[in-house]
Amino acid sequence: MWNKLVKVVDHIKCNFISLNIISNTQYKKSFKTLVQLSYNNPSVFVLHFKHIFKNENYSEHPSFKTRRRDGIFMVDEDLFKLSFKKILDSPILLYYKAFFFEQFCRTLNSKNKLFKFGLANESNCLKCNVVATSEHCLFECKFPSYASSAIAKFLDMRYNDSAPDFIFLKESFFLCNTYYEQFSNSEYTQLTLLILVIKDKCIKIANDPCIERWSKNNFFSQLILITQFSIKLLDNINFVSEFLDDFLNYILKYQDNISYFD
Numbered sequence: 001m002w003n004k005l006v007k008v009v010d011h012i013k014c015n016f017i018s019l020n021i022i023s024n025t026q027y028k029k030s031f032k033t034l035v036q037l038s039y040n041n042p043s044v045f046v047l048h049f050k051h052i053f054k055n056e057n058y059s060e061h062p063s064f065k066t067r068r069r070d071g072i073f074m075v076d077e078d079l080f081k082l083s084f085k086k087i088l089d090s091p092i093l094l095y096y097k098a099f100f101f102e103q104f105c106r107t108l109n110s111k112n113k114l115f116k117f118g119l120a121n122e123s124n125c126l127k128c129n130v131v132a133t134s135e136h137c138l139f140e141c142k143f144p145s146y147a148s149s150a151i152a153k154f155l156d157m158r159y160n161d162s163a164p165d166f167i168f169l170k171e172s173f174f175l176c177n178t179y180y181e182q183f184s185n186s187e188y189t190q191l192t193l194l195i196l197v198i199k200d201k202c203i204k205i206a207n208d209p210c211i212e213r214w215s216k217n218n219f220f221s222q223l224i225l226i227t228q229f230s231i232k233l234l235d236n237i238n239f240v241s242e243f244l245d246d247f248l249n250y251i252l253k254y255q256d257n258i259s260y261f262d
């Protein structure tokens, strides 16, 4: 009976297509344990455990949680990571990268924080008479609001034929320095530098009594000065400044109508 069965199998096996997708060596290899494989190639073992270790230890940065708790705007974590990596890879001065990192970690010296440490006389913004939190100083106060509107209108003019889009995304591209796919890497570097220089100035003037006297004329002239300063910073590292040159020419067109950016 057995011999008969072997004969039948021998007879029909030539009619089947052989499965040679996996070689004999690969087949044998698949039965080896990772430990056995790592004798000849230690990186196999290391890579495998690196992945396990990385996945087990991943947890989101605490600032995401505290922002949710305090009801503070934050972009999607993946989008933030993409933008953050691009900023770190850019040739922007380390000082401004560190500033952005501090903003992300919520350790910037806002006026409110200085007051709580006993280093400022009051916690309120001298211009708006509300608590001067980091978000207020960086985004909600009069000057950052003016500057972010000017940049949003310029971005809509440049990328959307002046149709309103970026004007509704100010918190995202200005407060969180988010990357949008319309930007080339060079444009994003220039835009990020400009926004970080503006925000650095905002934190500094929040503690300066002069902010009380600032009018739209000051906002407009400060925006020009900061843009020129950013262009100079880019020139110093031999980086193109075409995007910021265009922005400067754009805002200068409105020198007789400075309320346009309100």
Ligand SMILES: [Zn+2]
Pocket (backbone or CB within 6 Å): 125, 126, 127, 128, 129, 136, 140, 141, 142
């Ligand atoms: Zn204010």
